[in-house]
Amino acid sequence: MAAGAASGGSAATDTYKEARTWLLMPAWITLSFLILAPVLLMLVYSFLTKEFRGGVVWEFSLSAYDQFFFDRGLFGDEPAKIEWTYITIFWRSIWQAGAATLLSLLIGFPTAYFIATQPERVRPMWVFLITIPYWVNLLIRTVSMKFLLRDQGPLNDLLISTGLIDSPLHIVNTNFAVQLGLFYSYLPFMVLPIYAAVERYNFTLSEAAADLYASKMTILRRVLLPAVKPGVIAGCILVFVPSMGSFLAPDLLGGAKNFMIGSLIEEQFKGNAGNWPFGAAASMILLTMVLIILLIFARQQAKAEKET
Amino acid sequence: MSDTSQIAIDVRDAVKRYGDFTALKQISLSIMDNEFFTLLGPSGCGKTTLLRMIAGFEDVTEGAIFLYGDEIENLPPNKRPVNTVFQNYALFPHMTLLDNVGFGLEMRGASKSEARRKAGEMLELVQLSQFSARKPSQLSGGQQQRVALARALAPRPKVLLLDEPLSALDLKLRKAMQLELKHLQRETGITFIFVTHDQEEALTMSDRIAVMSAGEMQQLGTPNDIYERPHNKFVADFIGETNLLEVSVDAVHEGRATCHLGGGHELTCNAVTGIGVGSKVHMSVRPERLFTSDAPVEAESLKGKVVENVFIGTDISTIVNLDDGPQFTIRTSNSDRGNKRIFDQGAEVFVNMELGAARLLVD
Numbered sequence: 011m012a013a014g015a016a017s018g019g020s021a022a023t024d025t026y027k028e029a030r031t032w033l034l035m036p037a038w039i040t041l042s043f044l045i046l047a048p049v050l051l052m053l054v055y056s057f058l059t060k061e062f063r064g065g066v067v068w069e070f071s072l073s074a075y076d077q078f079f080f081d082r083g084l085f086g087d088e089p090a091k092i093e094w095t096y097i098t099i100f101w102r103s104i105w106q107a108g109a110a111t112l113l114s115l116l117i118g119f120p121t122a123y124f125i126a127t128q129p130e131r132v133r134p135m136w137v138f139l140i141t142i143p144y145w146v147n148l149l150i151r152t153v154s155m156k157f158l159l160r161d162q163g164p165l166n167d168l169l170i171s172t173g174l175i176d177s178p179l180h181i182v183n184t185n186f187a188v189q190l191g192l193f194y195s196y197l198p199f200m201v202l203p204i205y206a207a208v209e210r211y212n213f214t215l216s217e218a219a220a221d222l223y224a225s226k227m228t229i230l231r232r233v234l235l236p237a238v239k240p241g242v243i244a245g246c247i248l249v250f251v252p253s254m255g256s257f258l259a260p261d262l263l264g265g266a267k268n269f270m271i272g273s274l275i276e277e278q279f280k281g282n283a284g285n286w287p288f289g290a291a292a293s294m295i296l297l298t299m300v301l302i303i304l305l306i307f308a309r310q311q312a313k314a315e316k317e318t
Numbered sequence: 319m320s321d322t323s324q325i326a327i328d329v330r331d332a333v334k335r336y337g338d339f340t341a342l343k344q345i346s347l348s349i350m351d352n353e354f355f356t357l358l359g360p361s362g363c364g365k366t367t368l369l370r371m372i373a374g375f376e377d378v379t380e381g382a383i384f385l386y387g388d389e390i391e392n393l394p395p396n397k398r399p400v401n402t403v404f405q406n407y408a409l410f411p412h413m414t415l416l417d418n419v420g421f422g423l424e425m426r427g428a429s430k431s432e433a434r435r436k437a438g439e440m441l442e443l444v445q446l447s448q449f450s451a452r453k454p455s456q457l458s459g460g461q462q463q464r465v466a467l468a469r470a471l472a473p474r475p476k477v478l479l480l481d482e483p484l485s486a487l488d489l490k491l492r493k494a495m496q497l498e499l500k501h502l503q504r505e506t507g508i509t510f511i512f513v514t515h516d517q518e519e520a521l522t523m524s525d526r527i528a529v530m531s532a533g534e535m536q537q538l539g540t541p542n543d544i545y546e547r548p549h550n551k552f553v554a555d556f557i558g559e560t561n562l563l564e565v566s567v568d569a570v571h572e573g574r575a576t577c578h579l580g581g582g583h584e585l586t587c588n589a590v591t592g593i594g595v596g597s598k599v600h601m602s603v604r605p606e607r608l609f610t611s612d613a614p615v616e617a618e619s620l621k622g623k624v625v626e627n628v629f630i631g632t633d634i635s636t637i638v639n640l641d642d643g644p645q646f647t648i649r650t651s652n653s654d655r656g657n658k659r660i661f662d663q664g665a666e667v668f669v670n671m672e673l674g675a676a677r678l679l680v681d
Contacts, residue, residue, distance in 0.1 A: 217375055218408035220395040222422035222473065232421075236412040 049297070056290035063282040073235075074291035096274070096292070100299070102270040106185065106260070107253035110192035115242070116247045117193070118200030125201075126208035137205065140198050145208075146243035150193055152262045156182055159190070159263070183265035191259030192249075207241025210235075243311070253302055271296055322352040324386070326477055327507040328571075329373060332381035332391075334367050334533075341367045343533045344381070349477075349511060354503050356512045358520040360556070361528035364514045365677075368530075369479050372395045372511065373402050386476060397424075400478040401470035406486065407462045409454035415441060415465050416450040422473035440468040443502075460491045467502070484519065517557045521545060529553050549590070551679045554602035561608075563644050565601045565678070567593055575678055577601065581643025583620050587676040600679045605649035607675040609658050610636060616670040622646070624665045634660055635660050638669050 056074050058066040081091040125136040143151065158165055159181040166178035181187050217239065219229045235242070257272030264270070271292060278289025327349040328608040334342040342364045349355045357365035371381060374395030383391040401422065409418050418636050420437035424430065439483050441447045444464035446457075454462055463483060470478055480499075484492045503510045514520055520527050521541040529536045529544060530553075538548045548554035555562055565577035565585065575589035579601075587601050608625070609615075622640040638647040646669050650658050661667050 212408065214404055214406065214408040215410060217395070218402070218404060218410070219421070220375075220398075221373060221402045222469070223396045223425035224421070225396060228425065233410055312448075 012070040038285065043211045050169050052290045052293050056287055058287050058293050060285045060287050064279075064284050064286060068284050071287065074285070074287035074294075077288055077309050078291055087226065097154070099269055099274055100271055100295070102185075102268070103254050103296075104299070104303075106188050106268075106270060107250050107256075109185075109189045110196070110253045111246050111250040112191060114197050114200040115191040115246060118197055118245060119204055119242070122201045122204035123208050126211070127213075139203070140201055144198060148195060148258055152195070152258045155191055155194060159187060172317055180223065182263060185264070185268055188260050188268050188270070191263040192253045195256065195259060196249040196252055199252075200245040203244040203248065204238060205241075207238035211237050243307075247304065247307075250303075254300055255296055325349070325384070326351045326353065326386060327511065328384040329368070330382045330384070332368070332371060333379045334364070334371060334376060334381060335379045341533055342371075345535055346381075347528055347535065347538060349509060352507050352509055354500065354510045354512065354523060354525045356514060356515055356520040356524040356527045357530060358517060358527050358556075360515055362528040362532075364533040365515075365530050366481055368592070369402075369481055371511050372477070373400060373479050374398050376401055383526065399475055400477040400667060401473060401475035402481060403466050403470045403483045405482045407466040407483075409462060409465055409469070411454055414451050414453060415446065415457075418454065419469045422469065422666075426473050437468075437472060440472045441465075443471075444468045457461070459486055460495070463487060465493065467499075471502070471506060471508070475508065477511060478503075480510060480512045481513070482513055484514075486517075492519070496637070499523060510630055520532060521557070529556065531556070547677070548602060548679065551600045551602075551681050554600075554677075554679055556601075558604065559647070559649070560602045560604055561646050564598060564602050566598050567595055567678070568597060574673075577678070579620075579640070579643055581640055582628050583640055583643050585618055585620070585676060587678045588674050590678050590680060592680060593678055600681065601676050602679055603646075603671060603676040605647045606633075608648040608669055608671050609644060609650065610638065610648055610661055610667040611659065611670055612661070612665075612667060614668045614670070617669040618671045618676070620646075620669055620670075621666070624661050624663050624667055626663060627660060636660065638667060668673060 034104075055066060057070055057071040057072065059071040060071065063066050077093070078096050079093060081093040124131055125140075128136060157163055160166075161178040161180060161182070165181070166175075169175045170178065181190075211234065215233050216229050219233045224232065255272045255275070257270065257276045258272040260268055261273050275289045275292045275296070278284045278286060278292070283291075329345055329347050332342060332345045333340070337565060345364075345368060348436050357368060359365045367376060371378055371391070374390075374397075378391040381391075382389055385398065385400065403480050410421065413421070416434055418437075419440050420428075420430075420433035423436050428436065430508075438447060438450060439451050439657055444467060446461060446464055446468070449457065449461070455467065457465065463486075466483065470591055484495050484499075496519060499510070499512075512520075512523065513530040519529045521544075524541055526538065526540055527544050528538045531552050533668060537544055537553045539547075544553060548557060551562065554560050563579055565579055565587070567575050567577050567589075568584075569576045570589050570593065573589055575593065576588055578584050585601070611619075620640050620643075622638040622643070625637040625639050625645070628635040628637070632652050632653060634650045635646065636650065638646045638648060640646065648669065650660060
């Protein structure tokens with residue numbers, strides 16, 4: 011199309027340009043109204059003053075950021091001290107999301123590999139089966155998970171009846187329960203990109219490595235993983251990023267002790283007790299952190315690429 | 319074959335079944351030390367399956383495989399001292415050429431620097447040392463082919479397996495690589511097992527050839543044997559060009575069979591065991607063993623008429639229809655035109671052959 015337009019003179023080129031502008035409109039509209047505008051709105055709100063029954067007063071203020079990082083305020087009479095409450099929540103979010111991502115990778119990679127090595131005609135069925143639980147609302151699934159894991163729930167009943175444990179394991183309201191919840195929520199986002207990568211993988215490469223005296227573990231580490239790395243990275247990002255900002259799993263499975271940044275933000279916009287600028291500021295901090303983490307990741311990838 | 323006393327690979331009654339389908343029906347063969355051995359056959363004949371069984375990628379349903387006396391059919395591929403050159407090379411795309419070639423050495427316990435040094439030597443052997451820091455995708459097909467060869471040879475395998483390694487190359491490059499492979503085999507003294515469906519390639523390169531079809535070995539012999547003395551119809555037809563005609567056997571006497579072709583033409587052929595008087599079998603005679611003349615010259619002369627002359631560069635191919643009988647293709651070398659006449663289309667000619675040029679075949 012491009013080559014044809016180039017040889018067809020200026021009239022054809024203009025038509026092509028015009029068509030391209032119109033054809034790209036849906037993409038531009040989506041990007042600007044659904045992604046850029048909300049983010050800009052949040053950025054603006056984070057620098058406004060809070061109104062007491064929710065909402066904002068249109069007056070510039072840094073108090074939201076001040077409240078997030080400092081005790082008693084940076085601009086108060088007494089010397090400022092760092093406020094650890096929110097930073098701890100933040101740190102916990104990174105840690106929880108990281109653990110959930112690792113868990114998803116450990117379970118998701120073998121699953122994806124399994125599906126990709128099935129006969130071609132049954133692969134769509136396996137992918138379909140992976141997605142079936144996602145037809146049910148996430149809230150309902152997370153609540154169900156709480157019922158499954160609670161002290162008198164089926165899991166503990168089973169473990170006790172088989173004699174593995176004497177008294178119920180307290181899983182609900184622990185960090186582990188949150189990780190489990192996040193893992194369960196986002197597992198397909200790990201499985202599907204890895205599946206796509208492994209499906210494209212040339213299995214003769216594994217044969218060649220085995221032929222050259224490599225053990226199964228060495229083949230995985232030196233040949234398969236480097237070849238499907240883009241899929242693994244995509245899967246990790248797709249699980250880590252939404253896990254960071256998630257509030258359902260931490261709220262329902264983690265309890266008050268295991269608060270995550272998503273819940274903190276959610277609370278600021280709920281009912282009359284909220285603080286919109288503070289919620290917006292926390293969102294902007296979350297966004298910045300995720301971007302920084304991704305950037306560091308991308309940098310290291312590029313560096314590793316150069317070295318080999 | 320400098321040392322024929324030692325058997326490199328001994329395949330004993332190997333059977334391969336996939337469910338109900340039998341890919342290999344009881345194959346037994348011995349491949350000698352330092353031999354260039356070729357498995358030749360059409361696609362689906364089981365030659366690649368047999369190679370993959372020797373490499374360890376397919377398990378053996380029944381039977382055994384020995385490598386210099388050691389039974390290997392139950393060892394995983396990484397425990398067998400044989401290396402493979404794959405059809406599509408299977409070079410590791412994320413590694414440099416040097417790391418690709420050094421991979422096997424490293425896996426066998428060489429240090430990284432040692433592996434790199436030896437890999438460098440191997441790349442020099444295949445004349446690619448100036449590209450050692452490149453990735454495989456930056457090379458042409460022929461260069462990738464040579465890297466694959468260097469990688470498989472670097473750990474000094476006891477036997478090198480080559481799975482149609484030249485099939486992706488264009489004709490000129492393929493011819494050059496055929497010779498290069500042959501030289502490499504002589505230089506290194508490693509036993510090569512080469513799989514191909516290209517009969518010309520097999521004849522050019524091999525010390526011995528096993529012709530396979532439908533999971534069975536049809537004939538095993540030197541290129542000369544296979545070409546000049548095919549056992550059966552399949553081998554005669556698959557290897558080279560031939561005139562394959564149905565004949566009735568009238569009498570068998572001292573290794574010669576008197577037969578007649580369609581149209582009542584009589585012909586004496588070399589007999590093979592197991593052919594009785596009165597049976598209808600096939601006869602094969604190579605086009606280059608025939609020549610035309612205007613009067614009968616040899617004992618075996620058949621009368622016919624020229625249908626067409628086809629010029630094919632080095633040769634001229636003449637098609638002759640016998641009176642009321644079958645068609646023969648006759649090949650005359652272009653350099654031989656002074657001695658042998660090319661008759662015009664429509665000319666009445668005799669098709670001549672020496673006694674013994676025509677051979678009977680079992681079906």
